[in-house]
Amino acid sequence: MAFSPYDNPRHIHVLDNEKPHVCEVCNKAFPLKYHLKRHLLIHTKEKPYVCEICSKGFSQSSHLKAHLYIHTKERPYACEMCDSAFYRIGDLKVHLRSHTKEKPYICEMCNKSFSRSVYLKEHLRIHTKEKPYVCEMCSKSFSQTGHLKTHLLVHTREKPYACEICNKSFGLNTSLKQHLRIHTKEKPYVCEMCNKSFSRTAYLKEHLRIHTKEKPYSCEICNKSFALNCSLKNIYVFIPKRNLIFVKYATSLLL
Numbered sequence: 001m002a003f004s005p006y007d008n009p010r011h012i013h014v015l016d017n018e019k020p021h022v023c024e025v026c027n028k029a030f031p032l033k034y035h036l037k038r039h040l041l042i043h044t045k046e047k048p049y050v051c052e053i054c055s056k057g058f059s060q061s062s063h064l065k066a067h068l069y070i071h072t073k074e075r076p077y078a079c080e081m082c083d084s085a086f087y088r089i090g091d092l093k094v095h096l097r098s099h100t101k102e103k104p105y106i107c108e109m110c111n112k113s114f115s116r117s118v119y120l121k122e123h124l125r126i127h128t129k130e131k132p133y134v135c136e137m138c139s140k141s142f143s144q145t146g147h148l149k150t151h152l153l154v155h156t157r158e159k160p161y162a163c164e165i166c167n168k169s170f171g172l173n174t175s176l177k178q179h180l181r182i183h184t185k186e187k188p189y190v191c192e193m194c195n196k197s198f199s200r201t202a203y204l205k206e207h208l209r210i211h212t213k214e215k216p217y218s219c220e221i222c223n224k225s226f227a228l229n230c231s232l233k234n235i236y237v238f239i240p241k242r243n244l245i246f247v248k249y250a251t252s253l254l255l
Helices: 009-015 033-044 061-072 089-100 117-128 145-156 173-184 201-212 229-233
Strands: 236-239 244-247
Touching: none
Parallel strands: none
Antiparallel strands: 236 244
């Protein structure tokens, strides 16, 4: 006799998109009681699944299973389009969007789309102005945990990323990558109008104002405008005794 999913009462909820099991803490709803039970571990902070190698605890057995690959170095989920491999199938699915350019998560406020739900969640804080990540040392708040981690380097003075060529160290891996282009002479960012290349996107963005004639930075004293913010900031030398302002044009920075 053929099996119908409707023969299973638990499966009917999933098919009909019913979510009768509601969390009393946060009101999130689930189709199955098992899903609710698993979700409650977020609130109770309970982590019953413990790694026997490093004693790290997890709220779900699947999370422990994925974690174990860190110790075994096994990456069973391989991308067929490149050489990348992953611990979890979910990570592979997300990675595949880098090839397909799929961005299924769309912001309802500005229609910007993202490949991951977590990216959309972080983006929404631009609209809500929410900054839930607070520095314990100076109380400055941030919209993303990564921004907080970067900020903490200001306090710790830690610079864990060192250049193997000149031993100069940096707080961020991205800063090290940018620095390495000084040695490699790599300039991957190319102007589509004149083919001039740059080592950083910021330099290309500044250069483009030569073509667009955009001057977004204005002097509050004389209303003169500049293409670069640094041109405006460093443009004045004030001499109190003579009450004079000397203006030095930094147009060479654009070339």
